Amino acid sequence: MDVKTVNSSSARQSFSDILNDSGYGGQRIVVTRKGKAVAAVVPIEDLEAIQALEDHKDVEEARRILSDSKSEFIPWEQAKKELIKK
Known part of the structure; x- marks a missing residue:
């Protein structure tokens, strides 16, 4: 499965979309800060x-x-x- 990467600024602006992509679309999303992975949003x-x-x-x-x-x-x-x- 592909993993989508977004920076923390973009994640804040599109948090609802990220939740939908992960929760309903099964997408794994890595959030980065200053180019370093700091968190992930994954399907339940x-x-x-x-x-x-x-x-x-x-x-x-x-x-x-x-x-x-x-x-x-x-x-x-x-x-x-x-x-x-x-």
Whole structure:
């Protein structure tokens, strides 16, 4: 899929069009400032896919940690004391 690039000044002036292009047209739009990419407007489906991948990664990490219960865990009472100190 092609990615459209707009500078931040143009993005401010045509924000409604950008939202329509992304939300209804599926267009991915990168916003630049001084030639550097600083943000992106993407269809909600893209964001949901990214979040699902992150969730999957988190679940896999939790499973890895839980499979070796002796590593990376400290007793609740110890954790509570350390949190209260801060």
